[in-house]
Amino acid sequence: MPTAVYAGTPVTVTEEGFYLDPDQWREDMAPEIARDAGIDVLTDRHWQVIMHMRKEFAGKGTGPTVRALGRTSGVSIKELYLLFPKGPAKLAARIAGIPKPRGCI
Amino acid sequence: MPDTGKIEKVSIVISKGSLEGIYPGLIMANGARAEGMEANLFFTFFGLDAIHRQRHEHIKLATVGNPGLHLATWAGGLPGVSSVMTQYMSHRMEKLDIPSIPEFVEMIADTGAGLYACKASVDLFELSKDDFVDQVKDIITVGEFYDLAAGGQIIFT
Numbered sequence: 001m002p003t004a005v006y007a008g009t010p011v012t013v014t015e016e017g018f019y020l021d022p023d024q025w026r027e028d029m030a031p032e033i034a035r036d037a038g039i040d041v042l043t044d045r046h047w048q049v050i051m052h053m054r055k056e057f058a059g060k061g062t063g064p065t066v067r068a069l070g071r072t073s074g075v076s077i078k079e080l081y082l083l084f085p086k087g088p089a090k091l092a093a094r095i096a097g098i099p100k101p102r103g104c105i
Numbered sequence: 106m107p108d109t110g111k112i113e114k115v116s117i118v119i120s121k122g123s124l125e126g127i128y129p130g131l132i133m134a135n136g137a138r139a140e141g142m143e144a145n146l147f148f149t150f151f152g153l154d155a156i157h158r159q160r161h162e163h164i165k166l167a168t169v170g171n172p173g174l175h176l177a178t179w180a181g182g183l184p185g186v187s188s189v190m191t192q193y194m195s196h197r198m199e200k201l202d203i204p205s206i207p208e209f210v211e212m213i214a215d216t217g218a219g220l221y222a223c224k225a226s227v228d229l230f231e232l233s234k235d236d237f238v239d240q241v242k243d244i245i246t247v248g249e250f251y252d253l254a255a256g257g258q259i260i261f262t
Binding site for chain 2: 067076077078086091
């Protein structure tokens with residue numbers, strides 16, 4: 001598995017850039033992962049989604065889908081796609097250091 | 106179109122007006138956006154019911170001529186069977202957190218996918234833009250559809 005270096009710390013990631021071990025993640029890594037994922041600046045709204053992702057993952061063992069994010073994160077689906085144009089659940093999960101959510105809806 | 110080995114854009118045609126005819130196209134469009142692809146939906150023929158203000162809340166499962174249901178054809182044609190089967194299926198879908206068709210259409214528009222109605226079908230059924238939900242961007246010709254679909258994959262359902 002590939003290794004990426006974020007905030008000076010090497011972490012193991014999948015081919016798509018998702019963390020294999022969410023415990024390796026730290027908040028100061030997020031801006032660098034975001035840049036790799038094509039998001040230059042993380043705003044408070046991005047952070048709201050990212051921290052929500054971490055919380056959901058910690059509680060359920062899996063990240064929420066876009067629909068679930070729209071209902072539970074306090075950010076609407078429209079805004080989610082503005083914040084994470086290349087797929088909100090996928091990108092937010094990557095930046096939050098959790099596995100890619102699996103779901104069809 | 107640069108060949109990155111990844112699909113970057115899809116245009117999905119929904120041509121049927123049954124529950125099982127509409128959902129796959131909606132799921133594929135929504136899934137495409139979730140993966141960061143560009144997505145357009147083109148509703149044609151009976152598929153227009155999915156975006157029809159009065160009809161999209163009443164989309165039924167086909168219980169006649171649907172061998173996949175494993176129900177005798179004569180039974181599928183009895184009054185009320187289609188409604189009961191539709192309710193049963195909707196209930197199952199709700200449990201899996203799959204949205205109803207009206208909610209799904211609205212959600213897909215919110216993801217930034219483009220929703221379009223087919224002009225030939227709109228003319229055929231004597232409909233107008235007012236008959237459709239607000240999320241429908243335009244009524245377009247088949248030529249305009251191909252222009253929109255340029256550079257991506259086309260999926261017909």
